Structure formats: structure tokens, C-alpha cells
Amino acid sequence: xxxxxxxxxxxxxxxxxxxxxxxxxxxxxxxxxxxxxxxxxxxxxxxxxxxxxxxxxxxxxxxxxxxxxxxxxxxxxxxxxxxxxxxxxxxxxxxxxxxxxxxxxxxxxxxxxxxxxxxxxxxxxxxxxxxxxxxxxxxxxxxxxxxxxxxxxxxxxxxxxxxxxxxxxxxxxxxxxxxxxxxxxxxxxxxxxxxxxxxxxxxxxxxxxxxxxxxxxxxxxxxxxxxxxxxxxxxxxxxxxxxxxxxxxxxxxxxxxxxxxxxxxxxxxxxxxxxxxxxxxxxxxxxxxxxxxxxxxxxxxxxxxxxxxxxxxxxxxxxxxxxxxxxxxxxxxxxxxxxxxxxxxxxxxxxxxxxxxxxxxxxxxxxxxxxxxxxxxxxxxxxxxxxxxxxxxxxxxxxxxxxxxxxxxxxxxxxxxxxxxxxxxxxxxxxxxxxxxxxxxxxx
Numbered sequence: 001x002x003x004x005x006x007x008x009x010x011x012x013x014x015x016x017x018x019x020x021x022x023x024x025x026x027x028x029x030x031x032x033x034x035x036x037x038x039x040x041x042x043x044x045x046x047x048x049x050x051x052x053x054x055x056x057x058x059x060x061x062x063x064x065x066x067x068x069x070x071x072x073x074x075x076x077x078x079x080x081x082x083x084x085x086x087x088x089x090x091x092x093x094x095x096x097x098x099x100x101x102x103x104x105x106x107x108x109x110x111x112x113x114x115x116x117x118x119x120x121x122x123x124x125x126x127x128x129x130x131x132x133x134x135x136x137x138x139x140x141x142x143x144x145x146x147x148x149x150x151x152x153x154x155x156x157x158x159x160x161x162x163x164x165x166x167x168x169x170x171x172x173x174x175x176x177x178x179x180x181x182x183x184x185x186x187x188x189x190x191x192x193x194x195x196x197x198x199x200x201x202x203x204x205x206x207x208x209x210x211x212x213x214x215x216x217x218x219x220x221x222x223x224x225x226x227x228x229x230x231x232x233x234x235x236x237x238x239x240x241x242x243x244x245x246x247x248x249x250x251x252x253x254x255x256x257x258x259x260x261x262x263x264x265x266x267x268x269x270x271x272x273x274x275x276x277x278x279x280x281x282x283x284x285x286x287x288x289x290x291x292x293x294x295x296x297x298x299x300x301x302x303x304x305x306x307x308x309x310x311x312x313x314x315x316x317x318x319x320x321x322x323x324x325x326x327x328x329x330x331x332x333x334x335x336x337x338x339x340x341x342x343x344x345x346x347x348x349x350x351x352x353x354x355x356x357x358x359x360x361x362x363x364x365x366x367x368x369x370x371x372x373x374x375x376x377x378x379x380x381x382x383x384x385x386x387x388x389x390x391x392x393x394x395x396x397x398x399x400x401x402x403x404x405x406x407x408x409x410x411x412x413x414x415x416x417x418x419x420x421x422x423x424x425x426x427x428x429x430x431x432x433x434x435x436x437x438x439x440x441x442x443x444x
Contacts (some may be wrong), residue, residue, distance in 0.1 A: 003309030006134045006196045011126055018121060018138045021411060025145040026114065028340070028409075029059060032152045033103075035164040041103045047093040048427050052155055054085070055148050057101045060110035061085040063117055071137050072120035074288065077113055088388055094115050099174050106326050107172040131385055139197035139411075140385075146409035153340055153407040154427050156271055157258070163272040170337055174348025175278050176217050181358050182438065183307070185212035188314040189321040190306055191378050192416045197434055201390040202416040205321075206379050208306045212443060215303055215311045216433040218348040218361050219369060220294065223279030225286070228294045239296040257285035257426040271343060280347040282367045282431045288399045288423035291370045291432035303435035305309035305373035305400045305418075310365040312356055312403070312415045317369075324415050325363050331410045336365035339409050345431070346406075367431030368401040375400050375420040393420060405429035 006014060033041060033056050041053045050058075053422075061081060068074045083089055084098050101109060124132060131137045156165060186209065192198045193205040234254050237245050247253070256260070258269045259277065266277040286294075295301050303311070313321045322328060326335050335354035337346045345366040355361045375398040383391040398420040404413035407429050421428060 003153060006139075009407075012013065013086075013136050014126055015121055016133050018142075019118065021142045022114070022117070022121075022138070025142050025149065025409070025411075028149045028378070029056065029145060029152075032149060032156065036156075036159070038103050038268055040159060040161070040356060042096075042100075044093075044096040045155055046427065048425075049099070049151070049155045049158060050092050050095045052152055052440060053103050053106050054095045054098075055152050055155075056103075057081070057106040058085040058087065059145050059148050060106070060113045062144055063110075064113045066141055067117045067120055068113060071124060071132060072116065074116060077116065077190030078109055081109075086109060088392075098307075116263050134196035136197060137291055137385075140199070143197065143199070143412050146412055147274050149409070150405070150407040150429075153381040154429065158427060159272070165343060167341060167343040170342040170344065171350045174349035174352070176349050176361070177359065178217055180214045180216050180436075181208070181311070181360050182442070183213050183215055183311055183314075183358060185210045185315065187312075188310050190309050191415075192414075195323075195414060195416065197411070198416060200373075200382060200384050201377065201418050202414070204378065204380055205327055208310075210304075210310050211436050213303070213307055213435050213436045214438055214442075215307065215360060216300075218358065219282035219345075219367055219431045219433045220291075221279060221348055222268075222277050222281055222283050224281040224298075225256065225294060226277070226279065229298050231297070233293060233297050236297075239293040240289065241292055243423070244292055246277055247287075247289050248293075251424070253287075253290065256283060256290065278344075278347070282345045282348065282362070283425050284345060284367050284429055284431050286370075286431060287426045288370045290426075292372075295432070295434045298434055300434035300436040302370055302432060305371045305402065308363075308369065308371050308402045309415065311358065311360045315357045317357060322357075322415070324354075325360065326354050331364060332412060336362070336404075336410075336413070337406045338365045338404060338413050340407050342406055344406060347431075363403050364415065365404050365408070366401075366406055368405045368408075368419055369403045370432040371400045371402060372424065373400045374398065375418070397422065399423045401428075401430055 033052055042051050044051050064077050126132050126135055187207050189205050190208040191205045192202050233239055260267045267274055268277050292302055312325050315322055331338055336351060350361055374396045376394055401419040
């Protein structure tokens with residue numbers, strides 16, 4: 001069963017699907033919070049991130065606001081803490097100073113809310129109101145929890161101490177048939193009007209015309225990026241935009257975050273494990289400006305958001321826009337590296353079954369991919385069900401990332417899903433692939 005098929009379910013089938021997703025998301029949240037001690041739960045590991053215990057209670061508070069109070073019409077559980085867990089009232093850097101719920105109190109609160117949510121789920125009618133059509137409010141909350149789980153996973157990457165998370169390695173990579181793929185361009189349908197749980201900024205579907213372009217078959221690897229570092233790319237202003245160069249100097253950037261150079265070579269730290277830099281994995285923890293500079297050094301550029309989505313979804317043979325690069329079924333372990341299944345990006349070439357019709361690979365999972373596009377609304381955008389999800393972020397301050405990372409869950413890793421962040425951010429699981437304009441002789 002996948003979320004695209006929700007409209008065909010009976011009410012009982014929908015209840016079962018929602019319950020499964022709520023339970024699966026909560027199991028991940030519990031793993032991420034139970035794996036550390038009380039000190040680690042309440043500590044702020046970086047001013048860029050909240051204490052883990054804030055994320056935990058915030059997940060419960062959003063669930064209470066939308067599902068217990070709004071959908072269920074029930075009495076509040078803890079109305080007195082609403083302001084503490086309002087993400088717009090308190091910056092992340094300030095949250096440790098707030099009178100937050102302690103770990104045990106947070107667990108009890110989140111558990112009580114979930115019990116009430118399951119009772120609401122047992123009795124709700126999935127019609128008569130847009131918020132409950134196809135269980136949208138429940139899907140929104142599941143996605144919210146999974147997004148915070150990825151944020152908490154990023155906090156785990158920033159914490160110091162002994163390793164507490166473990167996972168098996170990803171599948172091996174393979175030699176690629178080509179380094180880049182020609183996308184002939186043309187018109188395709190971008191975004192969605194049919195995904196029941198798609199969020200407002202993904203809507204509506206609308207035709208977009210794209211000129212022909214080349215796009216990398218896979219994301220830029222650590223080995224590729226190391227060549228840029230070794231060539232003095234961080235010291236050469238030619239490759240950097242004015243804003244990028246200013247940030248590189250201000251932040252003293254010399255390599256991706258979590259890389260260390262030693263006499264024995266380059267290493268990286270990954271969830272408290274220090275390991276030799278794996279040259280065949282996608283580069284990660286680079287900001288937009290670093291991605292942009294590498295692309296210029298390589299004689300390329302970053303793809304636009306439309307170019308990325310066309311490469312991921314458009315089937316040239318049928319003229320149809322797919323849900324995913326490989327087709328319409330939800331991601332399986334053969335398609336993509338998602339859900340912190342492996343706790344690292346997979347080597348390039350590891351997912352041939354996940355290729356798009358044109359042969360572009362690893363578009364979903366592994367690393368979020370920076371695009372050159374600002375975060376802006378689609379034509380006929382409608383803010384719903386609240387302005388603070390997308391509307392307040394639109395504009396030139398944020399760049400769009402696409403595709404999902406190894407830490408993103410399949411419930412949010414749609415090919416239409418839009419992530420966004422400041423171009424200086426490096427703590428997120430972000431990499432990139434390059435694009436370029438074809439030369440006249442390459443178009444034949």
C-alpha cells in the first residue's frame with residue numbers, strides 16, 4: 001500500500017494504513033531518543049539545533065494541536081506548553097534556556113497524546129472536511145514526525161562522544177555507463193495535484209518547458225570533490241559567487257564539514273565514527289555555495305529545480321510524468337537509500353533499479369541535492385492548512401533541495417517533495433549533482 005492509493009481505500013483500510021505509519025514513525029523517534037542518556041537529551045549539541053528533548057515534545061505538541069484538538073475536537077492535554085514548543089516563537093539557539101519538559105515528562109506527554117490520537121483515529125470520519133479527506137491531517141503529522149526524526153539524526157551527527165547508532169552497510173556501487181545524461185528538454189508536468197499527502201508547496205501540478213541540458217548520472221562523489229579541494233578550489237575566488245566567496249572567507253571554509261586532513265590522508269567523522277574518506281560515496285555536508293563553486297570549477301552549474309524534477313520524473317517514451325524515477329510504486333530497498341537504513345550514503349551505482357527512464361541514478365535518497373532555484377510558490381499556489389509551513393519562507397533567502405537523503409523517510413521522499421534551507425547550511429545531509437548546457441554539436 002502507498003499513499004498515492006489512499007483515495008481507493010475503505011475507511012477501515014485508511015485507519016489501518018494511518019496507524020501503521022504513526023507507529024512506524026514513533027518507533028524511529030524512540031530509537032533516536034532512547035539511544036542517548038539524559039544529559040545528551042537535554043544538551044544543545046549545536047546552536048543550529050534544538051536539544052533532542054525539545055524535538056521530542058514538539059512532535060507530541062503538533063500531534064496534539066492538529067489531531068487531538070482540531071480533528072478530534074477533544075480537550076487540550078497540555079495547553080500550557082503550546083508556546084514553549086512553537087517553532088516560530090523561539091529560535092533554536094534560545095530553546096535550551098526555556099522551561100522545557102524533562103525527558104521523563106516529555107515521554108509521558110507524548111505517550112498520552114498518542115493514546116488520544118488512536119482514539120480519534122478510531123472514530124473520525126474521512127469526509128466532509130478538507131483536513132480529513134484521505135486522512136490528510138494524519139499524513140501531515142506523520143510527515144512532520146519523520147522530518148523531525150531526520151533533524152534529530154542530524155543532531156546525532158553533531159554530538160560528541162561514543163557512537164550510539166549502528167546500521168548495516170549499503171549495497172556496493174558499480175561502474176556507471178556514462179558520467180552524464182542528455183535530457184532533450186520539452187514540456188513536462190511539474191508538481192502534483194493528485195498525491196493525497198503532498199504538502200502545499202508541491203501543488204498544483206503545472207506544465208513547465210525546459211531547454212535541453214546534460215545532468216550528472218549520479219551525485220558528485222567525495223573523490224570528485226577532493227580533486228576540487230586538492231586543486232586549491234577553496235582559495236580561488238574565480239569559482240565562487242560574490243556571496244559564496246564572502247561566506248567562504250567569513251566561515252573559514254577549507255573542506256566539507258566533518259572532513260579532517262591528516263598525514264595519512266583524508267578522514268571524516270560519521271555519527272562519532274572516524275573513518276577514511278570513502279571516495280565513491282556522494283559528498284555530503286556541503287553548503288550551497290560550496291556546491292556552486294565546485295560546479296563552476298568543473299565547467300558546469302547546478303541544475304534548476306525544474307531540471308532536477310524533469311530528470312527524476314519525465315518518461316520521454318510515453319510523455320508521462322512518473323511519481324518516482326523508477327515508476328509509480330513507493331520506494332523499496334532496491335530503489336533507494338532511505339529511512340536511516342544504512343546511516344550513510346551508498347556508493348554511486350548502488351541502485352540501478354532506481355534509475356529514471358533516461359538513466360539518471362540515485363535521485364531519491366542518499367543526499368539532499370542543492371539546486372540553483374530559490375524557494376518560490378508554484379503558479380496558483382494556495383497556503384494550506386497553515387501559512388507557516390511554506391508561505392513565510394518563500395523568497396530569495398532560501399535555496400531548494402530535492403530528492404531526500406539516507407535520513408529521509410519514504411513517506412516524505414516523493415519526487416515532488418521540496419526541501420529548502422539557507423545557502424550557508426552544512427549540518428544537513430546535503431550534496432549535489434551538476435548540470436550543463438549542451439554545445440550545439442551535442443544536440444545533433
